[in-house]
Structure formats: structure tokens, C-alpha cells
Amino acid sequence: MDGRHAGHTEAEFLAAYDPRAFDPIAVTVDIVVLTLRQEVLHVLLVRRGGQPFEGRWALPGGFVQAGRESLAEAAARELAEETGLRDAGGLDRVHLEQLGSYGHPDRDPRMHVVSVAYLAFAPDLPDATAGGDAAGAAWVPVERFDPDAARPRPHAGDGRNGAHGGGPVRPSPVTTDPDANAPGSEDDALAFDHATILADGLDRARAKIEYTPLATAFLGEEFTVGQLRGVYEAVWGRSLHAGNFHRKVLSVPGFVESTGGTASRPGARGGPRARLYRAGDARLLHPALLRPEREDDVR
């Protein structure tokens, strides 16, 4: 192909036994941590404290410790460090899955770095603390980085223009670095290829809640159907038909199970007290909860 068939000679093959005899590739993990804050989908970002991309926002992550940890362990470790959640004991409620790997030779100016990206769904977490080498950490509304501009549109047959009907952007990010610029403005692209990784993570999240019950990972132990619908609306960026959603959620076996209780107080804007549910034992939703038509994606 390029004369590198020599990469298969016995000499070069044996060289693999000496770990330092060839150009190395570094391996990192980067994590797309998603959560809901005030009904808006946020992603955890850190402000880089060193070169390259110093001062820019990036996904949390770090180097995999060679010979000491698996990729998933590295991701869990970084997640614990960067969210400061380790001590809060809430980490076991976070869903963590591998997203994909990114290995273009020029994606890091220092050397060839392969990043294994992970995707995490977290319930509402306290403000982020800047751990390790980061100069700041913040929960940022994903809308600012979302090329699909997935702000909630009313669903097709929705007559009213409710609170979700394309209103202005929600509150600014909470950051532990008061001087940090809010990320997401024009000149504030993410470091490395993290914009691509984030976009892929959002795609994955939007698809995943269709056929798995993982939307419940964004909520507390107990939740109402309305809160669950809020997760879908925030992630998909569309408002959904409340009645149909309710029917559907309760009809999918194992999605949610009733706790018997009702919410101690109704929603902020009134209404009856909703019944409470917890996540059921299904790992897959069958039948799935499909997104409203998205003709653009089809071709």
C-alpha cells in the first residue's frame, strides 16, 4: 500500500517484545458526562491548565496507566476525580459505557494519542470541582455545542406554545473558576477533536434512550412519569405528547415499576400529585420508544 508491508517482517514483529523499540502511541480516556440540570442537558467540561490548548475547554479525561488498569477502570477513575463524586458515594448510580476511539495521528500536537471515549449518564450532580491539572470545571448546556440545534421544538400536533417552545437559552454554566469565560461562544471551540467526540456522544445518548431504560439514569431513585418525559424532551430536544408518553412508558414491560407512593408535592406550576416509579428490571425496551420522525437523518 505504501511500502510499509515491511511492518510485517519478522524483525519488526519481534520488536513488539521490546516495548520501547518503536514509536509509541499514548492512550487516553475522555469522558462525555451528561446530566440534567433544571431540565436542560449539560455536559461536564474542564478548562485546560497546560499546553496544548491551554485555557480551552475540553472533555475530562487523562492517560491510561499502562499495565495497571483497563480502559473502563481508567474512565471510572477519571470520572471520580473530575466530578469529585467519589466521596459523595453517588458514582454507582452513574451509567458508564464505551463510546468509541479516536486516533488520527494529528489530533494531539504532541504525539500520536489514541483516545478511548466513554459516555456517562449521571443524575443531577453537585457543581463540578476542578481536579488534577484542570484550571476549572463546569456543567455546560450541550446546546451550545450541538450542531443539530436540538432545542426543544413542540411536537407536531402541539397547539400551544408552552415553556419548551423554543425559548431562550437557559442559565449559564456553574463553574468553580469564576473568571472562566462561558464556553460555547463563537471563538471557544473545544480542545483537540472533542467537539466531534461530544457530538458522537450526543448521538449515542439520543439513540440509546430509545431502546434502553437508561433515561432513568438521569433521575433519582424515585421519579414521576413527567420527570422521565422531561429527560426524553431534554435529550431529544423535542416536547412529547404527555398522554401517549405516559401510556407507552407504563406499557413497556420492566421499564418502570410503581413504588406505590405519590410525589410529596406537585409540579411547580400546579397539577395533581404524580405517582412515583423506580427503574424496572428491563435492560432493553421492547417495543422501543422511538423518536418522532427525523427525516433528515434518514438519507
Next chain:
Amino acid sequence: MDGRHAGHTEAEFLAAYDPRAFDPIAVTVDIVVLTLRQEVLHVLLVRRGGQPFEGRWALPGGFVQAGRESLAEAAARELAEETGLRDAGGLDRVHLEQLGSYGHPDRDPRMHVVSVAYLAFAPDLPDATAGGDAAGAAWVPVERFDPDAARPRPHAGDGRNGAHGGGPVRPSPVTTDPDANAPGSEDDALAFDHATILADGLDRARAKIEYTPLATAFLGEEFTVGQLRGVYEAVWGRSLHAGNFHRKVLSVPGFVESTGGTASRPGARGGPRARLYRAGDARLLHPALLRPEREDDVR
């Protein structure tokens, strides 16, 4: 967590600038290449010509060339080398997508190796040629490695016990190494964690043809609805209702488009000449072609 928070001190962080100052991790690509031969799903395996796991069967793959190629390029290169398909010019018809990364520190006894696995769907290819350091290459029926034992079962309402009804294993693998044992027998586990990777690839393939038109990647330029159904039956390991499948395929917009022609000869066992179709322009099938119930997977 384990006192390695030191991994975030400035000193260690700067060490990343010297690529050889820390324990390296090697990066490889491994490819699950699937194809159909005589209506049976096969995977491409190579026989290892060196330690470790010498003489065992493994997925084709190799080291990523640091600083020279992306992960996808490395996968495409290895695929071309190992299938000998490069010159046949058929590589552009092969679908190649990233499957996932595997990085347990002990998965390779030599050192910490992270493998980025790819999944390929190929039309029927010529016999494999052992390229590079492999001592042999073969197309092997996946059934031998498939814990789900996905041999075609008749669909629920299928009265007859046709040719798909759980017959014996199909022809043995074609290999360029005549002395090679047929892989897949009791004591012939795949090298490394390749059994896991293969299983993940099969899961992905089975899910992917539900909502994408990629089943057509297993076929030639033109095909009949019956051949397309054969792909689904081989991959899912179930026979499908011919009439419903036909209706469904033609009703999904952009899945297939008619060429206007008909097959030059009917199927081997008779029947009228089927109409010919080619892949349409859809990237997603909507609505999807869902597998028959699989209650086991749900919980």
C-alpha cells in the same frame, strides 16, 4: 483512589511530552470481517505464526503505525493485506465501522496492548490468503464460536421444516494452509480475547441490519429480495416469513430500488425469476426491520 493521584502532578503531566518516559501502551487494530458463503455467515480468521498463542486462530489485525495512520486507515490496511482483496478492487464495497476497544492490561502477555476492533461486512470474497505473519487464513462459519447458537430456527408460524430447519453444519473452512485444523473445535479457542470481540461484532451486526440497510453490503451490486432475506436469516439465525419480508423491504423508503431487470435464472430449487434490486439511498431504515421476539435479551 490508589495513591496515583500523582498521575496528575505537573511533573508527570509534562512527562507526556517525552513519548518514551513512561510505560508505553501498544495499539493494535483487529477486524471482525463477516461475509456470506453459501448462505452461511462466516468470519475471517488467521492462524498465528508466532508467539504468543502461536498456532491458534485469531482475528486479522496488527499494530497501528504510530504517527502515520489513523485507526480506520490501519484497519483498512490490515483488511486489504489479509484478504488479498486490495488488487481485486472490491475493497470499496466493503463496509467498515469501528466496533469498540479492548484494553485489559493482561489481555496480551507481552505488554499492555489496547486493541481497537473494527467490524466489516463484505460480499462473498475469494478464499483468504495468509498475508504478513499469519500461517494461514480461513473463512470460518461463525456458528462454531457463537455462544447464542444462532443456527436458523424456523419462524414461529412456519409449518414446514425446510432446508434451514436446524440442519448439520455447513462445509468446512477453506484455508490456504492445508494442514491447519479446522478452528472452532472444543480445544480451539481464539487467541487473546478475540472470542469476546467476535461475539461483540456479531451482536453489533445483528442489531445493525435492523435499522440500517447494511445487509446489502453482503450482496453484490444487484440482488433479489430473496437473497436479501437470506442475509437476514443467516445473520439472525432465524428463517423469516417470505411474504411479510417482501412487503416490508419494498415499503421502507430508500432501502432498495428496482433495477427493472429480473434474475437471469431462478433459484437453484426452482421458482420464477425474481426481480432485481440495488441498494437505495437510505442510511437508516424507517421504520426498522425488527428481529422476531427475543425475550431472553430483554432482562
Next chain:
DNA sequence: CGAGAAAGACTCAAAGTGAGAAGAACTCGC
């Protein structure tokens, strides 16, 4: 108090699905 909002149950029409049947076209074996 009345307006507005949400929870939840309901109706109705449209679309999609599984199962079976049937006609036409073709292969074999005899």
C-alpha cells in the same frame, strides 16, 4: 375565587405486524 397547568384515563383513526393463502413461474425426478 378563576385561570392555567399537569396527571392520568380515554377515544378514534391510521399505520404497521404476524400469519396464512393463493396464483404464477420455474426446477427437478421420473
Next chain:
DNA sequence: GCGAGTTCTTCTCACTTTGAGTCTTTCTCG
């Protein structure tokens, strides 16, 4: 050449699932 067996393709029928809308009840807010 004939009949049995296959396959392709189209239909029918019953059933399920879906989107959209309505309605009642329970609550908050002004």
C-alpha cells in the same frame, strides 16, 4: 411430458401499536 416441490409475489385478515386529541381531576398562582 408430467407431477411434486420451490420460490416469488401479491392479498387478506385479525391484531397491535401509534399519533392526535379530549376530558376530568387536582393542584398552584395571582
